[in-house]
Amino acid sequence: MxxxxxxxxxxxxxxxxxxxxxxxxxxxxHVTANIYGSEPQKGGSGTIVFRVPNEEEDAGTNKVEVDFKPEYAISTVRYKPVPGWTAQVVKTPLPAPVKDGKNLDVTNPVTKIVFTAQPGSGIAKGDAEFQEFEISASTLPSNVDELVLPAIQTYDDGQVVNWDQVENGGAEPEHPAPTVQLAAASTGTGHDAHTMSASTTGDSATAGSTDSTARWLGGAGLVVGALGLGIGGGAVLRGRKAAK
CATH class of the missing domain: 1.20.5 (Single alpha-helices involved in coiled-coils or other helix-helix interfaces)
Structure with missing residues (x-):
């Protein structure tokens, strides 16, 4: 060439x-939902980090909303404070209860969390900055493999972008909804078995140590007793010789 x-x-x-x-x-x-670490398990709890990039050259982001489907029956959402932002968790009463991931009735599930920038704060205009919003949620549903968490991004010029489109196996949509994959629930058998094994091993070792100590003390007692008898017998013999 x-x-x-x-x-x-x-x-x-x-x-x-x-x-x-x-x-x-x-x-x-895009607005995305990220898991830093192991995937959250069905029926458990999980930490989710929403990453929100600014995409407008002439406007900054001043509000981010994340929706939770009522049928997910998530009863608790906590958030990590972000300097310059406030947060509000919204719950919605339902006409009929829904089952959560532990098969318990939930009548007032979390349906939204809203992050609002305080005056002078927010994500700066342009495409150079993003902000992350961290939450923990429980109890996660056990009847779905994926959480779909639509987000609404509001700019300080009044523009609103809905990140709510669901992929259907084709090309990625223009405004995909943030999603989180859920892992299968752990049975806990392995952990319990390990704990029981460790506990049993510890008990056996303790019992063995105690038994060995008892045998050693018993043997020592026999030796001391034998020495005592020998000393006593010698004294008796010396006494008899002296008497003669």
Missing amino acids: SKNHALRASVLAATFGVAGLLGAGVASA
């Missing part, structure tokens, strides 16, 4: 690489 061809190939590769990075940046500039 000539130097010109090599240079042309390098330029093309660099061009496609930059295009790919730009495309990845555009595709990732």
Whole structure:
């Protein structure tokens, strides 16, 4: 290959690489729900971090809302405070109870959490900044594999963007809803068995140690007793000789 061809190939590769990075940046500039660590389990609790990037050149983000389906029957949502923002957890009474991930009735599930920027705060205009909002939720449903958590992003110029489109196996929608995958519930058998095994092993070791100590003390007692008898017998014999 000539130097010109090599240079042309390098330029093309660099061009496609930059295009790919730009495309990845555009595709990732969505409101997303992220799990840092193990996936939350069905019927358990989990920590979810919503990442909200600003996408408007002339407006900043001043409010973020996340919706929870009533049928998820999530009864508790707590949030990590974010400087410059306030948060409100909204619950909605239902006409009939729904079952949560532990098969308990919930009549007043969490249906929304709203993060609002205080005056002078918010995510700055342009596309250089994002903000993360961390929550913990329980009890998570046990009858779904994925949580779909639509979000509403409001800009300080009044523009509202709904991140609520669900993928259906085709191309990624323009405004996909944040989602979280749920892992299968753990039975706890392995942990209990490990705990029981460790406990049993510890008890056995303690019992063995106690038994060994008792045997040692018993043996020592016999030796001391034998020595006592020997000393006593010797004294008796010396006394008899002296009497003669």
